[in-house]
Amino acid sequence: MVADTSTQNNKPSIGDYLKNNIREYGLLVALVVIMLFFQFVTNGVLFKPVNITNLVLQNSFIVIMALGMLLIIVAGHIDLSVGSIVAFIGAISAIMLVKWGLPAFVVIPACLVVGGIMGAAQGYWVAYQKIPSFIVTLAGMLVFRGLTYVVLGGRPIGPFPKEFQLLSTGFVPDFLYFLNPAPEMIQNLVALVAVVALVAYAIYAGIRDRRINEQHGTENEPFIFFAIQMAVIAVVALFIGFQLATYRGLPNVLIAMAVLIALYTFITTRSTIGRRIYAMGGNVKATKLSGINTERLTFYTFVNMGVLAALAGMIITARLNSATPKAGQGFELDVIAACFIGGASASGGVGKIIGAVIGAFIMGVMNNGMSIMGIGIDYQQLIKGLVLLAAVFFDVYNKNKG
Amino acid sequence: MDNIILEMRGITKTFPGVKALDNVSFKVREGEIHALVGENGAGKSTLMKVLSGVYPAGTYEGEIHYGGEARRFSTISDSEDLGIIIIHQELALVPLLSIAENIFLGNEIASNGVIHWPQTFARTQELLKKVGLSESPATLITDIGVGKQQLVEIAKALSKKVRLLILDEPTASLNETDSDALLKLLMEFRTQGMTSIIISHKLNEIRKVADQITILRDGGTVETLDCQTEDVGEDRIIKGMVGRAMEDRYPPREPKIGETLLEVKNWNVFHQHHRDRQFLHDVNFTVRAGEVVGIAGLMGAGRTETAMSIFGKSWGHKITGDVTMRGKPVDVSTIPRAIDAGLAYVTEDRKQLGLVLINNIKENTTLSNLKAVAANGVIDDRKEAKVASDYRSKLRIRSHSIYQETVNLSGGNQQKVVLSKWLFTNPEVLILDEPTRGIDIGAKYEIYTIINQLAAEGKGILMISSEMPELLGTCDRIYVMNEGRIVAELSKAEASQESIMRAIMRSGEKH
Numbered sequence: 001m002v003a004d005t006s007t008q009n010n011k012p013s014i015g016d017y018l019k020n021n022i023r024e025y026g027l028l029v030a031l032v033v034i035m036l037f038f039q040f041v042t043n044g045v046l047f048k049p050v051n052i053t054n055l056v057l058q059n060s061f062i063v064i065m066a067l068g069m070l071l072i073i074v075a076g077h078i079d080l081s082v083g084s085i086v087a088f089i090g091a092i093s094a095i096m097l098v099k100w101g102l103p104a105f106v107v108i109p110a111c112l113v114v115g116g117i118m119g120a121a122q123g124y125w126v127a128y129q130k131i132p133s134f135i136v137t138l139a140g141m142l143v144f145r146g147l148t149y150v151v152l153g154g155r156p157i158g159p160f161p162k163e164f165q166l167l168s169t170g171f172v173p174d175f176l177y178f179l180n181p182a183p184e185m186i187q188n189l190v191a192l193v194a195v196v197a198l199v200a201y202a203i204y205a206g207i208r209d210r211r212i213n214e215q216h217g218t219e220n221e222p223f224i225f226f227a228i229q230m231a232v233i234a235v236v237a238l239f240i241g242f243q244l245a246t247y248r249g250l251p252n253v254l255i256a257m258a259v260l261i262a263l264y265t266f267i268t269t270r271s272t273i274g275r276r277i278y279a280m281g282g283n284v285k286a287t288k289l290s291g292i293n294t295e296r297l298t299f300y301t302f303v304n305m306g307v308l309a310a311l312a313g314m315i316i317t318a319r320l321n322s323a324t325p326k327a328g329q330g331f332e333l334d335v336i337a338a339c340f341i342g343g344a345s346a347s348g349g350v351g352k353i354i355g356a357v358i359g360a361f362i363m364g365v366m367n368n369g370m371s372i373m374g375i376g377i378d379y380q381q382l383i384k385g386l387v388l389l390a391a392v393f394f395d396v397y398n399k400n401k402g
Numbered sequence: 403m404d405n406i407i408l409e410m411r412g413i414t415k416t417f418p419g420v421k422a423l424d425n426v427s428f429k430v431r432e433g434e435i436h437a438l439v440g441e442n443g444a445g446k447s448t449l450m451k452v453l454s455g456v457y458p459a460g461t462y463e464g465e466i467h468y469g470g471e472a473r474r475f476s477t478i479s480d481s482e483d484l485g486i487i488i489i490h491q492e493l494a495l496v497p498l499l500s501i502a503e504n505i506f507l508g509n510e511i512a513s514n515g516v517i518h519w520p521q522t523f524a525r526t527q528e529l530l531k532k533v534g535l536s537e538s539p540a541t542l543i544t545d546i547g548v549g550k551q552q553l554v555e556i557a558k559a560l561s562k563k564v565r566l567l568i569l570d571e572p573t574a575s576l577n578e579t580d581s582d583a584l585l586k587l588l589m590e591f592r593t594q595g596m597t598s599i600i601i602s603h604k605l606n607e608i609r610k611v612a613d614q615i616t617i618l619r620d621g622g623t624v625e626t627l628d629c630q631t632e633d634v635g636e637d638r639i640i641k642g643m644v645g646r647a648m649e650d651r652y653p654p655r656e657p658k659i660g661e662t663l664l665e666v667k668n669w670n671v672f673h674q675h676h677r678d679r680q681f682l683h684d685v686n687f688t689v690r691a692g693e694v695v696g697i698a699g700l701m702g703a704g705r706t707e708t709a710m711s712i713f714g715k716s717w718g719h720k721i722t723g724d725v726t727m728r729g730k731p732v733d734v735s736t737i738p739r740a741i742d743a744g745l746a747y748v749t750e751d752r753k754q755l756g757l758v759l760i761n762n763i764k765e766n767t768t769l770s771n772l773k774a775v776a777a778n779g780v781i782d783d784r785k786e787a788k789v790a791s792d793y794r795s796k797l798r799i800r801s802h803s804i805y806q807e808t809v810n811l812s813g814g815n816q817q818k819v820v821l822s823k824w825l826f827t828n829p830e831v832l833i834l835d836e837p838t839r840g841i842d843i844g845a846k847y848e849i850y851t852i853i854n855q856l857a858a859e860g861k862g863i864l865m866i867s868s869e870m871p872e873l874l875g876t877c878d879r880i881y882v883m884n885e886g887r888i889v890a891e892l893s894k895a896e897a898s899q900e901s902i903m904r905a906i907m908r909s910g911e912k913h
Contacts, residue, residue, distance in 0.1 A: 219805065272772045272779050279769055282758035289716060289747070289755050290770040290823065291737040349760050 022398060025225070027342065027358050030391075032232065034362055038369030045372050046365070049247030052240055057168060057319060059364030060253040061086070061312035062331065066338040066356040067264040068308035073339050074268075075301045076281040076348030077126060077133035081140035082309040082335055085118050086328030087148040089313030094157035094323035097164055104164040112310050118144065119306020120299065127298035141332070149325045158322030168319035170252040188249030195241025199234045206230060253315060260308075265353045277301060281348030337384070338363055341391040362387070406467075407432040407597050408453075408566060413464035415448055415457060422448045423462070424621045430566070430599060430614075435592055437608040438601045440618035441643055441842035446601045449618070450568055454488045455481045468566075485565030489555045491574060495543045502526040502539035505558045529557040533587060549580025556587065567591070567598045573607060574840060577701030577868070585611050603842070605636045617642035644843055652875030653847065655854045659878065660691030661728065663862040664745070664831040669723035671711045681718060682708055682886045689831050689862035694853060696877035697866045698902045704886040705866045706750060709833045713747040714740040727830065741770065744830035748820055748837060750866070752813075756820040759809035763801060764790035766808055767822045774826070793822035797852060814845025821852060831862040838872060850876055870899045884909045 039046045046055075065082050072079045089111050096107045118140070125136045174180075176189040186192060206226065213220050220226075244250060268274040280287045280294050288294045312331075317323050342359030344351030363384060370380045408430040415423040423445045430436045438446050451457050453466065455475030466473050468484060475481045495504050502522050511518045511525065526539035533553045543551060552572055559567055569588075573581040581604075588598055588611055602608055608615060615634060617624040624642045627634045640651075669685040672678070682704050689695045697705045710717035712725060714737030725734050725743075732743035740747075749755040757766050767790040768775050775786040790804040797818040801811060808819055817837060824832060834853070838846040853876060857863055867873050873880055880897045882890040882905040890905035 219803075270780050270783075272776045272781060275765065275769075275772060275781060279758045279761060279765065282760045283754070285755050286758055287769065289713075289737065289749060291714070291741045291827075292769070293736075293738065349758070 024343070024352075024355070025229070026394065027355060027362075028229070028232065031358050031362050031365070032236070034365050034369075035236075038365060038372070042369060042372045046369055047239070047243060049243040051368070051372070052243050053247055053251060055364060055368050056251050056254050056257075058368065059360060060168075060251075060257050061315050062334050062338060062364060063257055063357055063360045064260060064308055064312045064315070065305075065331070065335045066342075066360045067260055067353060068305035069335045070264075070339050070342070070344055070351050070353055070356040071268070071277055071301050072133070072305050073336070073344045073346070074281045074348060074351045075277050075298060076284065077298070077301070078137065078336065079122070079133065079302065079305050080137040080332050080336075081118075081122060081144055082305065082312075083328040083331040083333075084141045084144035084148065085115060085306060085309040086313035086316055086331055087323075087325065088118070088144045088151070089115055089310045090317035090323040090327045091148045091151040091157070091325070093164070093314055093317055094160070095151060097160055098157050104161065104167075107164070108167075108314060111314055112307050115306040115308075115310020115313070116303050117306070119303040119309070122306075123299040123302025126302060127295040133302075145325075145329075148327075152323060152325050154325060156322045156324040158320075160318060160321055164314075165318045165321060166252065168251075168253055168315045171248045172250040172252065172255060174249055186245050187247060188245050191249040192241055192245040194250060195237055195244075199237050202233065203230055256311075261353065261357055268353050273297070273300075278349055281350070283349075334363055335360075337388045341388055343395060345395075359391075405432040406430070407469060409467040410449070410453065411465045411467070413449065413452055413462055413466075415445075415452055415462040422621055423452070426464075426618065426621070426623045428616055428623065429626070430597060432597055433592060433595045434613040435588055435598045435600060435611050437612035437615045438599055438618065439603075439605070439608060439615060439639060439643060440624075441844060444618040444643070445621040446618055447570060448621075450488055450570065450599070450601065453481065454478055454486055454568070482562055485563055486568070487559040487562055487564040487566070488568040489552075489559060489570065489572065491571040493548075493551050493555055495551055495554060497544040498542060500540045500542055501530070501537060501546075501554050501557075504543055504554060505529060505539075505561050507558075509562065525561070526557070529560050530554075532560055533557045534583065547580070549576045549583070552576065552580070552584060553587070556584075565597065567596060568601075569598065570601045571603065571840075572600065573602065573604060579700070581607065603840070605639050608639070609634065609636065615639060619643060619645055640843060651843070651847065651871075653851045653854055655694075655857065655876075657694075657857065657878050658692045658860075660860060662688050662690050663727060664689040664864070665724075665726045665729075666712060667724040667726075669708065669712070669725075670721070671707065671718040672720040674718050677719060680886070682711065685723070685883075685886075685888055687864075687881055687888060687891075689864050691830075691860045691862055692857050693879065694857050694863040694865060694877045696873035696880040697864065697883055698870060698873050698880055699883035700906060701868065703883040703906075705883050706835055707886075708883070709747055709835055709864070709866060712740070713737065713745055713833065716747075741827050741829070745833065746770075746824035746827055746829035746831070747833045748817075748824055748835060750836035750839060752816050752820050756823075757808045757816060760807060762805045762807050763794060763799065763811075763819055763822075764804040766819050767793055767804075767826060770823050771827045789826060790822075793825065797822055798848060812841075812845070814841040814848070817841055817845070817849060818852075821849075825856075829861065831864060832856065833864045833866070835866045836868065837865065838867070838869070846872075870902060873902075874898065882906060882909075 035046065045051055069079060069082070092114060093107055093111050096102045096110065097104065122136050122140045125131045126133045171188070172190055174188040174190050176193060180186055180189045210220050210226065276287065276292050276297055280292065280297055284294055313328065316327060320327070338360035339351060339356045340346065340359070341362055342352065342355030342357070344356065366384060366387065367380065370383065406429055410426065410428040413423050413426045414421070426445065426449060428449065438449070440446050452462050455478050458476040459474035466475070468486070473484070496507065499507070505526055506522055511522045523539045530537065530539065533556050535550055535553045535557065537546060537550065543554065556567070572584055576584065585607060588600070591598065600608070600611070612629055614629060615627045617627070617639065619642070627638070665688045667686050669682060670680065671682040673681040685708055687695070697708070699705050707717050711721050712734055715721055715735055716737060725732055727744055734740040734743055734745065753759060758769070764787060768786050772781065775782055775789055787804060793799070794801065794804055799815050799818045799822070801815065808816055811819065838849050841849070853863055853865070865873065865877060874897055878894055880892045880902065881888050882892065882902050884906045887909065889909035892901055
């Protein structure tokens, strides 16, 4: 193809912009459509306050692991062991809390460290011994699952102390209760205030960024898209915030998840580490030859995954209030599927945190919605599989067309 | 003689936004070698894709007459059935299959899906003999060099009863011996009545073999030169390609040579894979400030390996020897340390080793020196954009913006992005490995100009090149390498194609 030799900045038309970014808008639209669909077919159960709370609690660990998995996939690898790490961390947290009686503030950091070590144990073989991650983490999946059985002796352990359970069942207390204008409707004012503040900040930050971009002559997305996107996000967020406020407020897990999403979005888009991971996934040889320690980077990507899987493991264990040898089985597949639905490329170098998060919620809403409808686990799996295939096909189709 | 085998008339092919071919006409006589030349992007490959049916009939305007009839090819196999075989620049061989398996891939000698191996091997043997390749049909592709792989491709074409053989840059990655062998083979085929079309940038080779030369420029036919009726010189061809006479292919330069920057002493390196084989022997050289130093040699002489082993030990093992910068020993044991020591290595393989193709110009430009546009590990977007924009305008990178993905750039512009990346690390000595490979003449001139500017700024340039005229045109001093040793050091006055070749030959006799 003849390279375009024009040197001026061409302003893309709205149509071009939509075409180039169809993936991201499409994903958001898909999530909204799926939500509305289940809201309709479940006669409004989906968006009931108690169900929204459930949705968050049920999917938080998938979202949290998807953050780490996205980095792994962008780096050009895969991690099949996260489900087993979840189980093993559940098991050792049970031993420490229930059998040894250690306090939660000791056990939680200790488990995160153990998760990091488990990630490191796999990262070492992938990064320094150049064994394909598929094989290393397949081995890890078996080894850690086996260790879980060994540690638990094949029997579940529980229940857990209250303070540990707060990890997944706790809510942010309503310290603004004395300001509540309508106490008979709003149970938790903090939730509403927090969501309103967040939406206001998002709009402010979006407009500010656009203005700075304009000053520096950087491309902006067309205003109409910005406005629609902001409106959709604001309406959904405010609605969910309001619903939560009428129930028990913001789950602790939601806060943890939001903070982590923000942190990893920042890492992937603004930090040197994030940039290097993307470059490495795009072309590991060129990145290495550019003076970047690709081995160390790969190693830490796996350590990070281990830590996040450990956090997820504790949240799940706290939620179930019992550590079982079968915990987390098959989670790796949900997590990986979330990343691919979210637009990550299996060959590395491509993928966004927000995509993986939306991907995780698409899976989560479908799980939840289908369960409410009474669809059996058999058909749920079948439908999820088809959705994954359709999402990736959509990607490939767009790429070929472009 | 004037029996026209192929005539393409008024071919116009449009891609969204670009007219790649505009009313191109192209006529090939039966039994000749017809060269198709033009700068990158002139439309050579597109024209051949139209001919071979990669772009099916209906997606372009114009007519194709082949063997006396109008043809409309809708797939590659349509054209292959009529004996039009195209060998692409990137060879389409499966590395871990044998020569025989590759030759008959998709075309197996089989009955009911069961391959007849004795017959396959016998046929392969015949074909290999025709192309002058003495390898066993069972040898794996990965075990033979690029030159031989090229011959296997030709054998594969012969197995398909080729009448019109099209070679896209067949010698681009071959050394001179292999190139010569290939060209000789084409000339032999010509005596047997086969017609070939050869696309090439190497004008000396074209002069050697072509009967006619068709020049394309900016998607249109400029002219067809007949080498039998007139003497077509390289300058004549270049004039047609660039649309103006290019008197001087190398920009002039007044060397201002200063102190010694890089000095490499007693550099010994063992082979990366064959671990007990010593590959480089006592390599010694210096590069001074403001100096452009060349390394000449045949393919496999150890030039790239020398550069890469010095640059952070990225090639080889059991590396011993001393590297000094401005007389002080420096640590070059890892790539970050080599960069800190003031070295930069611009690779010969920009697609595999130079660029992250799916990333944009901006991201590639800053990759080696992200720290410089970041504070506490956070990238300053605007600073980064400014750096990339500055290099884009300074090196005249042609693109929509700094946000264009590098995969969509032409070879010359890709090379400029790689150069930007290394210039941004502010090196004292730049090692340029085949800096103009696969890029067109106009872009080459720009690269030479950049090299001259860098030398004028007091940087040392070490330039590895397989194109001797390029070394002779740009370097102040040339080292000649052969079989892992430096066998000669020639000043600008001493250096000539003959003296370089003589040095290589003489050293070959000694060992």
